[in-house]
Amino acid sequence: MRIAVLGDLHLISPDADVMRRRLREHFALTQASFRQLTERIRAEQPEMIIPLGDLVDWCCPANLHYGTAMLRKLEIPWHLVPGNHDLSRPDFIGEGVNDAQAKACEAWRILGVDLSNRFIDLEDTRLILLDSALGTIEEDALEWLDEATNTDRRVLLFTHVPLHHEQIAKTIHRIDPRKNLQKYMQQQPCFQTHIQGRIDAVFTGHLHFAAYTDIDGTACHMLPLSITAHEAHYPDQGHFSIIELSAEPALHTVNIATGCRTTHPLVPPTRRRPHAMAPGLSTSLKKTTRPR
Ligand SMILES: [Fe+2]
Numbered sequence: 265m266r267i268a269v270l271g272d273l274h275l276i277s278p279d280a281d282v283m284r285r286r287l288r289e290h291f292a293l294t295q296a297s298f299r300q301l302t303e304r305i306r307a308e309q310p311e312m313i314i315p316l317g318d319l320v321d322w323c324c325p326a327n328l329h330y331g332t333a334m335l336r337k338l339e340i341p342w343h344l345v346p347g348n349h350d351l352s353r354p355d356f357i358g359e360g361v362n363d364a365q366a367k368a369c370e371a372w373r374i375l376g377v378d379l380s381n382r383f384i385d386l387e388d389t390r391l392i393l394l395d396s397a398l399g400t401i402e403e404d405a406l407e408w409l410d411e412a413t414n415t416d417r418r419v420l421l422f423t424h425v426p427l428h429h430e431q432i433a434k435t436i437h438r439i440d441p442r443k444n445l446q447k448y449m450q451q452q453p454c455f456q457t458h459i460q461g462r463i464d465a466v467f468t469g470h471l472h473f474a475a476y477t478d479i480d481g482t483a484c485h486m487l488p489l490s491i492t493a494h495e496a497h498y499p500d501q502g503h504f505s506i507i508e509l510s511a512e513p514a515l516h517t518v519n520i521a522t523g524c525r526t527t528h529p530l531v532p533p534t535r536r537r538p539h540a541m542a543p544g545l546s547t548s549l550k551k552t553t554r555p556r
């Protein structure tokens with residue numbers, strides 16, 4: 265089983281608002297790199313794609329149609345976790361935050377895109393997709409996470425905003441001391457209570473650069489932009505990851521321009537707990553925490 269994991273894409277439709285396209289030209293002019301990305305993904309032949317949020321640069325009908333159409337062209341099943349930009353409605357500034365987000369979620373749902381918290385079981389591995397788009401995880405979502413991680417399977421967590429942890433803060437600070445940690449790290453600590461000893465690896469986007477740290481046996485993979493921005497520099501941009509679930513699970517990082525790849529263990533060598541083998545593939549969609 266091979267899963268392509270994509271960092272932020274910030275796709276913008278050619279039909280989206282002209283003024284805003286100009287303001288966001290670094291993401292509006294990424295079509296060529298997006299083509300490179302899709303060619304590399306095809307070459308890797310994954311059976312599933314997980315974009316880590318910020319699939320689009322802002323939430324409007326043109327961008328949502330464009331973003332979903334671009335991914336559907338690949339004809340590979342994909343499962344999105346929402347990013348803050350996927351829910352951002354610049355045209356609804358006057359509304360309450362919850363109302364604007366609920367409308368954004370509804371717009372995705374109408375296009376057939378599920379943003380709820382859910383998990384997918386693949387033989388000996390459970391993939392958990394968790395909404396952290398706004399930098400917080402609600403209490404009922406944490407309760408759900410406890411249930412979802414109560415399994416003998418290997419557990420991989422996919423969520424947009426990096427976890428709140430001192431080690432993550434240090435890692436981010438080392439790469440870019442200017443990053444505002446209030447914005448680029450989840451707001452509440454939940455590592456010790458809900459992650460430690462329960463989750464083997466965590467995949468996040470949002471930072472727009474690549475970073476890695478191992479926190480007490482949990483591998484924290486922070487993915488860069490998977491497209492290359494136009495005339496703007498984001499460290500390590502233009503890479504995506506392939507999770508290879510096999511006897512020796514691995515993580516390959518692929519450069520979309522050159523096709524060069526580097527390979528690392530999926531989980532730290534210190535983390536080798538036994539995993540029960542369960543037959544077949546089953547998908548379980550769980551409760552929603554955000555008002556729809
Ligand atoms: Fe982003």
Ligand SMILES: [Fe+2]
Pocket residue numbers: 318347348349424469470471
């Ligand atoms: Fe983001």
